[in-house]
Amino acid sequence: MKLRYQNSYQTVPLQQVRIKDTFWTKYRKLVKDTVIPYQWEALNDRIKDAEPSFAIRNFKIAAGRIEGEFGGMVFQDSDVAKWLEAVGYSLSIQEDPDLEKTADEVIDLVVEAQHEDGYLNTYYTIKEPGKRWTNLYECHEMYCAGHMIEAAVAYYRSTGKRKLLDAMCRFADHIEERFGVEPGKIRGYDGHQEIELALIKLYQVTKNEKYLKLSQFFIDERGKDPHFFVEEWEERGKTTHWGGGIIPAPKYPTYNQAHVPVREQKEAVGHSVRAVYMYSAMADLVKFTNDESLYEACNRLWKNMINKQMYITGGIGSTYQGEAFTFDYDLPNDTNYAETCASIGLIFFAQRMLQLEAKGEYADAMEKALYNNVIAGMSVDGKHYFYVNPLEVLPEASEKDPGKRHVKPVRQKWYGCSCCPPNVARLIASLGEYIYTKNEDTLFTHLYIGSETNVTLAQGKVNLVMDSEYEWNGKVQISVNPEQTCSFTLAYRVPGWSSGVKFAVNGQEINPEIVDGYAYIHRQWHKGDQVELQMDIESHRLYAHPEVRANAGKTVLQRGPFVYCLEEADNGKTLGSIMLPAGALLMDRFDPLILDGVVIIEADAVKEEKSDWEQTLYRKKQKVLEQKRIKAIPYYAWGNREPGEMSVWIRERQ
């Protein structure tokens, strides 16, 4: 029987990809020079006027170095883990003895806080000793474990140092002794998925199948009847971590994607970060266990999320209540969540699906999330962040409508619950892992990020230098340098947004076969061969499915990988009263004054007059229109000038 997917694709490790890109190098520099040091200050509670983190302090208390009370959220440990993970990636890219020394010291501290039996969690060590594993539903013990495992793997891979890795193996061993189907073990799983994907990374680096099986156990067990969260809740006296009182039974919680077993899940539901972390682990398991029923679930959940529940910016999570998915086509622009972390999780999921299937839809969504929702999450100074990435903002609403208090018109310094900033850092620091996948004889390019890369195919080693002006000019040039002339395939993604891509090899135009969004160029490659790609990068409009009520009658501007938006700074107030005529020409030009320079789109639109309205709220006379030149900027660049209105979707006049 033929599998519906191939699982022969591998990522090209971070260590083999050296990014040098006009667009991304500044982000990577920002992460290295600003974000990682700034977050270190934050973890140590040294950012003025920001909510304290308590994260390092908690480890010091747990390690017995100082005395004090636990501070912050129950999952505060994970911020240290994500920081360490980002440091790990960063050290892969560039040596930094001072940073490495700091990280080693943090690792010493973390290991000091670990118990004899391998257990590690500062909350339970400091605040509720003896209560460990009694509230997996709410208390994130395995979530924190998972992040520290990811950190250990990243740090080991870049530095070769095993201290944290060994410690995390001991922790994973401890968990494996306590959890499983065997008699005496707990048949449970965490309320916040994360350890599942982390254990697979641990398996990949240690080759110890125990970790793969433990991950599989957590995925298989989830959502089964009798329900673990209910049994656990009864056992601990029906209490909740949040306030301590008695709560009703957590029956079939969609919030945690534990409402039914994962293979029976048909739609993306619940807390969106939890969802995509889980889907990522599921896709990983397909790769390593060839479980077709799990693949079917991944495929179904992917399609539902991407085709029914994803914002055009690559954001997911339509409501702040539970930071969650709601239902098909429910994509409100001004009350959404679209958490930065959730889009990062979507990228994780896409990257794993690309290891099962070479389909452009995965890389298209990955790119969409990366270039829009994710980088919008961070300010140009690397010190201010959005959790929530709205598609429409009215500052007065954020202030006066309680249903929009979560929508911040200005990026914040640091959050008490600070998952997003270190998540952005670790993604950008590990971006090299998202550019390529390969199988025996084909190298797939998913993202056009300028870089020098060394890969080994069956036919031999190949060096590739990609020069990219992808973002603003749609132009990419690759020097292909096989160690010896040999024949293999280079497969290039044809972006979903592009009406066409021109390919040339050594200056000769070619027409490669395009299958599932990839152009396959198979030939004998000689050292110095040049591949050129020119995407059709014309500004264009997009429309949403008629069932998306929030976008009825509206259009969105896109150019290259970027979705555009209108800001008050360029277009004045009352953005909702602007209409773009269906036939209006979209004029783009480079504007060096916005951020470090972006391509803006201008068009002749109309705007409804306010001056003839006086005091009435409703009237019979149609609105009077005036001419209005509008100017749109890439969404990721919004909110970096004076605070004001913002809108991604623009009304269209037909």
Added chain:
Amino acid sequence: MKLRYQNSYQTVPLQQVRIKDTFWTKYRKLVKDTVIPYQWEALNDRIKDAEPSFAIRNFKIAAGRIEGEFGGMVFQDSDVAKWLEAVGYSLSIQEDPDLEKTADEVIDLVVEAQHEDGYLNTYYTIKEPGKRWTNLYECHEMYCAGHMIEAAVAYYRSTGKRKLLDAMCRFADHIEERFGVEPGKIRGYDGHQEIELALIKLYQVTKNEKYLKLSQFFIDERGKDPHFFVEEWEERGKTTHWGGGIIPAPKYPTYNQAHVPVREQKEAVGHSVRAVYMYSAMADLVKFTNDESLYEACNRLWKNMINKQMYITGGIGSTYQGEAFTFDYDLPNDTNYAETCASIGLIFFAQRMLQLEAKGEYADAMEKALYNNVIAGMSVDGKHYFYVNPLEVLPEASEKDPGKRHVKPVRQKWYGCSCCPPNVARLIASLGEYIYTKNEDTLFTHLYIGSETNVTLAQGKVNLVMDSEYEWNGKVQISVNPEQTCSFTLAYRVPGWSSGVKFAVNGQEINPEIVDGYAYIHRQWHKGDQVELQMDIESHRLYAHPEVRANAGKTVLQRGPFVYCLEEADNGKTLGSIMLPAGALLMDRFDPLILDGVVIIEADAVKEEKSDWEQTLYRKKQKVLEQKRIKAIPYYAWGNREPGEMSVWIRERQ
């Protein structure tokens, strides 16, 4: 100095107006024959599958007739009061010995539950004896008192029976002994305004100025520094009624309109029912105290509310969080509150402003709220109610979006917190009081509700018989029957929605002077004179101010006093994908099959095709349009067929 208003207008008492109207008689019959009996069953917890009320039971416990625990909300007493008030009005209209006997028994029970010193509140009697007047911020003691006072006045006016009135005078006396500026008294006021307007009714019926002054004290004291709610909160140990824990200080609570003194309030803020009950009392006080600064506040708050914060259906309250106003032009259609009670309070306020000024804007808003938001609150069977009156409904959203759970697509049987049903009942039962005001020589007609009325002007007694086909045909005919031929003025409101009104007296067309929305017909009137009014009742479109983002690009259909809406039952799903071309003809016809028969509006519109979309969520190709005949029904009639989508605002294709 000339006052900016005249305060010489009086309402025509209920007892002098006998309604006999094609549209309203069925509602009044419904209230008398169904709503009042049904609510009596509800107050006695005899409605199957509905949340129990506990209201009568609480009084029985407080009276010592039975034993038990207090049930329901802290303000549950008010439901009994509102029911009694409705019974009072109902008995004014038509004798009903059985109902009167039941009411007398309830009054006996209420008075039995009253304390020796006049205090009455079953919550504090049963559950927290000794704690009375310790949490006015949250516990509604005076709110309940106010409703029982209103009931007492209504019952006394219709039956002449003083038992409840005397009891409520004792209660008011007790309150007056405890509250005031004098040393030893509490300088406080209730968290939920209501007693202020009730005390003025008590003053009107008893002529005891003490009650007027007490009302004035509550209004004057509100929002002053040092803040009463903070002082009270400190005194009771900073606790909250809701759950018992410690809460932060209730500083400058806009929710309760106690953020600044009332004369400094510039915008309608906070809980909308509280707001309009307070504004009503303020307008009453202007009438009886000639306080110009208070008039200025009323005028300002009225204008803000009507011109910046009112739904086209006469609903107020843009958010369910706090059931509150938000900010100017923030009028979301699908997450709003627009509580039935709030529109009733708006009508109270308008009726009082009409006693200060004869301006059509007050009656226009009163009519809008009455014919749309208010009667939409009740089903045609009188047994199902909406609290929340949305302008756009998608049943799936109500189910799956936590931010829309308050938006019910189907009217509910009864609510645990059941303020709205008895409020509708008392308004409809007292509707006769809203039709007219008069001064010495002019009778103003605000609402065209068919009725026979006897009024006394300076020139003598006049009988008027109004035959109205106002709602569907815009036609009104009045027989004017002065006891003796004499000259006076009849002033008729020219509805804001009408492009013109034709007037005739005894078949002769006349062109009366129109001032501030009233046509003044001054002449010698003879018995049997006939006045005829024919409004231009053509279906038309309305547009919202360009700053109302929710209605950008949309239009609404109106005919006569009714705002129209589209329902799924007539137009299929995905109402947001319908567009009404700007030039499309609006065709109206009477449809006897909807409710008891309504005029519907049809038009040739277009609808976006879904069939050519396959699985994509976003695409470059514009949506394809198909022809679609749409059918709109009056908003008040929505939700009486199978549950489905509903939308008031329709996208317009320009």
